[in-house]
Amino acid sequence: MATFSFTRCLVRSYFCVKCVDHVQTRLQTTASRSSKYSKSQFTDTEVQDILTKITGLDLKKVFQPIRQQLTPPKYKLMTDTELEEAVRKAEEQAKHLLKMPPVLPERKPVNDVLSEDQMLEGMGTAKYVFTDINFNVPHRERFIVVREPSGTLRKATWNERDRIIQVYFPKEGRKITPPPIFKEENLRVVFEQDRHEDVLNQCVVQFEPDSAEFKNVMEIDVHGKYDLLRSTRFFGGLAWHLVNGRRIDGLLVDMLQSDLMQDAVRLVRLFNLVHPQSESAQHAQRQQATDLDLLKIYAQYESNRAGFIELAVQTYEQTKALSSF
Amino acid sequence: MYLIRSCMVFYKYFLLTYSLLSSTEYLSVMVHLSSFLLKKYHGGHVVIRLALGGATNRPFYRIVAAYNKWARDSKYIEQLGSYDPLPNIHNEKLVAFNYERIKYWIACGAHTTKPVAKLLGLAGFFPLHPMTITEAERRQKAALTEEVKMDRQEQVEQKEAL
Numbered sequence A: 001m002a003t004f005s006f007t008r009c010l011v012r013s014y015f016c017v018k019c020v021d022h023v024q025t026r027l028q029t030t031a032s033r034s035s036k037y038s039k040s041q042f043t044d045t046e047v048q049d050i051l052t053k054i055t056g057l058d059l060k061k062v063f064q065p066i067r068q069q070l071t072p073p074k075y076k077l078m079t080d081t082e083l084e085e086a087v088r089k090a091e092e093q094a095k096h097l098l099k100m101p102p103v104l105p106e107r108k109p110v111n112d113v114l115s116e117d118q119m120l121e122g123m124g125t126a127k128y129v130f131t132d133i134n135f136n137v138p139h140r141e142r143f144i145v146v147r148e149p150s151g152t153l154r155k156a157t158w159n160e161r162d163r164i165i166q167v168y169f170p171k172e173g174r175k176i177t178p179p180p181i182f183k184e185e186n187l188r189v190v191f192e193q194d195r196h197e198d199v200l201n202q203c204v205v206q207f208e209p210d211s212a213e214f215k216n217v218m219e220i221d222v223h224g225k226y227d228l229l230r231s232t233r234f235f236g237g238l239a240w241h242l243v244n245g246r247r248i249d250g251l252l253v254d255m256l257q258s259d260l261m262q263d264a265v266r267l268v269r270l271f272n273l274v275h276p277q278s279e280s281a282q283h284a285q286r287q288q289a290t291d292l293d294l295l296k297i298y299a300q301y302e303s304n305r306a307g308f309i310e311l312a313v314q315t316y317e318q319t320k321a322l323s324s325f
Numbered sequence B: 001m002y003l004i005r006s007c008m009v010f011y012k013y014f015l016l017t018y019s020l021l022s023s024t025e026y027l028s029v030m031v032h033l034s035s036f037l038l039k040k041y042h043g044g045h046v047v048i049r050l051a052l053g054g055a056t057n058r059p060f061y062r063i064v065a066a067y068n069k070w071a072r073d074s075k076y077i078e079q080l081g082s083y084d085p086l087p088n089i090h091n092e093k094l095v096a097f098n099y100e101r102i103k104y105w106i107a108c109g110a111h112t113t114k115p116v117a118k119l120l121g122l123a124g125f126f127p128l129h130p131m132t133i134t135e136a137e138r139r140q141k142a143a144l145t146e147e148v149k150m151d152r153q154e155q156v157e158q159k160e161a162l
Helices: A004-032 A047-057 A080-097 A158-168 A185-193 A196-206 A212-219 A235-244 A250-256 A262-275 A277-285 A291-301 A306-324 B004-018 B097-108 B114-123 B131-161
Strands: A112-116 A128-133 A144-147 A154-155 B045-057 B058-067 B078-085 B091-095
Touching: A004 A212, A047 A262, A128 A158, A128 B114, A144 A158, A158 A196, A158 B091, A185 A196, A235 A250, A235 A262, A250 A262, A250 A306, A262 A291, A277 A291, A291 A306, B004 B091, B045 B097, B045 B114, B078 B097, B091 B114
Parallel strands: A128 B091
Antiparallel strands: A112 A154, A128 A144, A144 A154, B045 B058, B058 B078, B078 B091
16 A cells, blocks of 8 residues: 555656656757757757756655655665665666756647638537547647637637646646646745745646746746755756846855855856857857866856855865865 | 248347347347347448437437447447537537547448537538538528517617607
8 A cells, every 4th residue: 555655656756757758759859950050959968968967866855755645664674785776776766756847949829720611600609629539649639629609610729728638638637727826926925935846846747848837837936045946857947947048146156155066067068058159158168168267257257246156166276275185 | 931930030130149249330130029020120220429428407428339229328339429518617518529430430331410410510520511501590590580670679669768
């Protein structure tokens, strides 16, 4: 019973991960083609690499006790090798759980009209929604068609599609109408209570990764509290969003304060990848800078809190010099 | 002689009804044991029709492939969809079709009943059913006459008020 509920919890979190993975692989092929000539995309291997490293792998946080039925803890007697094995397996599982929900371009609205029959004008007051319930068709390619009372036969909008696919092919955890937590006022309350993770998990389950509501929720994320999301799978998305908006100062400062120098360096490198025309990127390329020099260049040209970053870099160098004695 | 032949007939039909029914269109016999000796049975055929379910004052139809002679709401070969005649909160009547399987059954020679044909016409799968158009026209005409009547009534009332 205990194992069943545990596996059920895992399956629940895997479910949303699996669906998201499927969408990501489908869109990766189109994204990689265009990345050669434009700035780096979210799905590039280099970018993904950097983002996973920044996210970190805090096992204690990833396997935090989720609210579930109380079961007595299990104790096992292990040798050292077995313990290492178990930790390694846990790390693999954690990597899987930390799979980032993809950042996709917002889906374009559907406006296809299949036929216009004015002769059906007085037909009735309700619309007819026709769905194809063939099991082998992927949800993105399903035919969902609406016949309006005016007689026009059009394809269903994205909201209608999501709702109706949930009616006929219900996904666990998803509601037909989005729950009121996703309204602006409620989101603010929840963020004040520091429950970012729960909301974001619910958001991933409820909405498709390229829907407008998903993006809205992700953007309202509060910027001061990076620690909450540090070892979760949303950190990469958050970092990407900040880098795109050129607002990485807060995050950099936070990293430097918690002595994560390597992460800070990676973040600046990501910034240079995404904005290759910016001054810091050009200077860095000219000087072929690495590590702390990158940070200094960034602090010089781009950031608003130059003083703080330079000071932090200096203290780090001093401590390194002191510790090496 | 006649007895032997009828016994053979009975046995053959007995076997056929109790063997697994294949998915070919022509069913051999629904045996009514009382009158098998005298009547000649016509073959049945597969239909795609609406089977009623739901509760009192709350109908719900399943779109179903079944043999012609079977009861409307009981045994069917395959469910091909559903139709909810009452509109929901968003003023939508939800209809589901499994087009692949409908294509298969029609290829096997299944007939569709009128309401199913109308729904498929509205969906765009079939051409529009002539009765849909006729009903729409009738409603438009009725709405027009209603309007004319209301206008006349208003005029009469206005005249009385003056």
